[in-house]
Amino acid sequence: MRLSANVRDLKPSATIAVSTLAKRLAAEGRDIINLSAGEPDFDTPSFVSDAAIAGIRAGRTRYTPPAGVPELRKAIAARLSERAGHDLPWEGVVVSSGAKQALFNSIFCLFGPGDHVLVAAPFWTSYPDLVTIARAIPLPVSGPEADGFKISPAVLDTARTDATRGLILNTPCNPTGAVYSLSELRAIAEWARANGVVLISDEIYRNIYYGNDRPAAAGILDLAADRVGDIVLIDGASKSYAMTGWRIGFSYCEPDLAAKFTSLQSQITSNAATPSQMAALAAFSDAGAADASVHEMGRAFRRRRDLVTTRLGEVLPDVSFVEPEGAFYLYFRVDGLFDDGVTDATAWCSRLLKEQGVALVPGAAFGDDRWVRMSYAASDDSLEEAFRRIGALVGAGTSA
Numbered sequence: 001m002r003l004s005a006n007v008r009d010l011k012p013s014a015t016i017a018v019s020t021l022a023k024r025l026a027a028e029g030r031d032i033i034n035l036s037a038g039e040p041d042f043d044t045p046s047f048v049s050d051a052a053i054a055g056i057r058a059g060r061t062r063y064t065p066p067a068g069v070p071e072l073r074k075a076i077a078a079r080l081s082e083r084a085g086h087d088l089p090w091e092g093v094v095v096s097s098g099a100k101q102a103l104f105n106s107i108f109c110l111f112g113p114g115d116h117v118l119v120a121a122p123f124w125t126s127y128p129d130l131v132t133i134a135r136a137i138p139l140p141v142s143g144p145e146a147d148g149f150k151i152s153p154a155v156l157d158t159a160r161t162d163a164t165r166g167l168i169l170n171t172p173c174n175p176t177g178a179v180y181s182l183s184e185l186r187a188i189a190e191w192a193r194a195n196g197v198v199l200i201s202d203e204i205y206r207n208i209y210y211g212n213d214r215p216a217a218a219g220i221l222d223l224a225a226d227r228v229g230d231i232v233l234i235d236g237a238s239k240s241y242a243m244t245g246w247r248i249g250f251s252y253c254e255p256d257l258a259a260k261f262t263s264l265q266s267q268i269t270s271n272a273a274t275p276s277q278m279a280a281l282a283a284f285s286d287a288g289a290a291d292a293s294v295h296e297m298g299r300a301f302r303r304r305r306d307l308v309t310t311r312l313g314e315v316l317p318d319v320s321f322v323e324p325e326g327a328f329y330l331y332f333r334v335d336g337l338f339d340d341g342v343t344d345a346t347a348w349c350s351r352l353l354k355e356q357g358v359a360l361v362p363g364a365a366f367g368d369d370r371w372v373r374m375s376y377a378a379s380d381d382s383l384e385e386a387f388r389r390i391g392a393l394v395g396a397g398t399s400a
């Protein structure tokens with residue numbers, strides 16, 4: 001069948017592909033440690049699930065307005081307003097089927113044929129593909145490895161073209177775990193404004209943060225900017241509240257643009273699933289209960305972050321990695337381990353999966369196939385065992 005130019009180059013999501021393969025091998029009886037998928041391994045907090053069940057019993061099972069039920073949009077806006085330090089209009093919030101759809105809405109509404117969109121690299125695998133679906137051109141841009149690849153105005157100046165219309169930034173970053181400080185973010189937001197570039201800030205891992213200076217990573221709403229005309233915030237419930245399967249994300253931007261996202265969504269998915277919106281309403285309105293669960297998950301992620309960075313140093317002492325300050329990924333560089341049969345991280349990950357049953361995502365998914373990503377959203381025992389097996393693959397001893 002002849003395919004349209006919209007999808008001719010479209011590939012399946014690489015992160016989802018590896019995770020699907022790992023799940024299939026496990027279902028076939030293989031002993032697989034799946035550290036590919038980026039999703040919390042915790043159950044959704046029960047007060048959240050209970051709210052969905054109560055909603056279903058109360059008949060909240062029909063279509064909602066396309067941008068979500070007003071009470072949920074208002075609850076989200078109230079939490080965003082606390083962060084911003086002033087009231088933000090709830091009409092700027094659009095609830096979507098996952099942050100993924102919120103990103104699609106933003107990219108598709110803002111960029112089109114011929115537009116250049118800078119994508120901070122290493123990037124989450126879907127950004128360039130979403131830009132390509134809009135027939136715009138994704139241009140990866142990255143800062144120095146020693147600085148966790150974080151970009152700065154100087155780096156952006158070298159990448160900007162006359163056709164640059166957008167910049168996609170992710171902090172805390174998937175796959176590196178790097179986190180931008182408030183002053184770094186401010187400099188980038190000012191650069192974007194001065195250059196007529198829309199900044200899409202994906203802050204879905206904001207609550208998974210290991211710094212001691214603040215409870216959550218810095219985000220664009222902390223910039224105290226009262227002008228949001230050229231900024232789109234992306235966030236959601238998937239990571240903060242262990243709700244990946246419920247498919248609730250949102251965007252926040254100025255209300256006219258939000259209305260356009262709503263029109264697009266009304267033509268494509270109508271609305272995010274109604275029972276899921278009831279669940280999210282509990283998560284975003286009961287701040288005390290939600291923050292307690294974020295805190296508990298955060299403690300586990302921090303312990304595992306320490307575990308994986310320590311084990312990596314023991315098992316692969318010569319391998320460099322980005323020190324994760326947020327999210328739940330460890331990004332490390334494996335080109336020093338290549339040999340005649342394994343000349344990229346894709347082949348290295350295949351060998352690890354085939355010979356040792358450990359699934360990681362090769363850096364090809366994030367823009368550089370000398371690196372690999374490990375998700376440490378897994379039990380301590382699985383992580384210990386994964387490093388024992390990586391040690392076995394490379395012939396290293398481990399203390400585990």
Ligand code: PMP
Pocket residue numbers: 038097098099100101124170174202204236237238244247248249
């Ligand atoms: N942004 C980033 C950086 C992610 O890692 C993910 C995880 N899939 C998403 C967006 C999409 O999240 P959601 O499950 O809400 O669609």
Ligand code: GLU
Pocket residue numbers: 013015016036037038039124125126174
């Ligand atoms: N964000 C996760 C990851 O990067 C989930 C899979 C996806 O949506 O790409 O692995």
